[in-house]
Amino acid sequence: MTCQEAIDVMGEALEGRLAADLRPGFDEHMAECPPCATYLQHLQMTRNALLRLGAEDGGNTRRQELIDAFRREFGGK
């Protein structure tokens, strides 16, 4: 696998969705190419930081308004 080919499938590799037939070539390339291996590591850490953003809490000040609207639509059950 070349660097370009490896980078093309890096997104899938990050997400754990790399096709099984590509895995050996990808792993081999990562083992022998420090720039690609570093890049993959950067992307993994970037993705983990992005996932972390999603863990932040956000309040919903209009929640009750919605539940009331739902009750009205469905006859107040």
Place this chain on the structure above:
Amino acid sequence: MSDRTDLAFDSLLPRLRAGDDAAFAIVVDRLHRPLLALARTFTSSPALAEDIVQETWLGVIRGLRGFEGRSTLRTWIFSILVRRARTMAAHDARQSFVTPAATDGAAGSAEWTPGAGKIGLWTESPVPWALVDPASLFQSLEALEVVRHAVDQLPERQRQVLVLRDVEDVPAKDICNILELSETNLRVLLHRGRARVREALDRYLRGAPRGHAMMNGRSTSHSSRRTYVSGDKR
């Protein structure tokens, strides 16, 4: 927000259709934040983003009886949001004479164009981030702020796919349906978005003062750079 979440939501459908407000509250509580995150990619106005989400939920309430289950419940709800957001954000932009953000697509990649093989990919090799503990990156509010800012600066489409896939962990196939994208387009947009956020983190981490809490104190100068010319065959 995984495939398992979809199964859990879809099992709530009969209860929702029967008017069970506790079931509705579960769905609202689980989806409100990701919906708001997606709405914010369509507008810079926090108030308008809130309104988009509220209108989405009202659309869900009105549409539940007619929902045929051809997509998952979550995809259906996100798709309603995208339609509402496009209409409401466009209307708002006209009202305030704000030019909508570029919708990206072909905007140049920060670091590469997927599939367009070229020789000399690593003319400048990435330098390892000298972190004592990789987890420290996610515990640093400052680093997360860098990430958030980088996401906010992305072109609209890249921002949308990144928020859905990486921040909210929505499955790729659902994102294709929600944003009406091909898998190839999704891959390219994700590649570009992640590359830009990575670049921002790279600048931040390597520009951080020596002895910064997250760094191990080793020099992160350019000494470890090397020129690498890929023997690319494509």
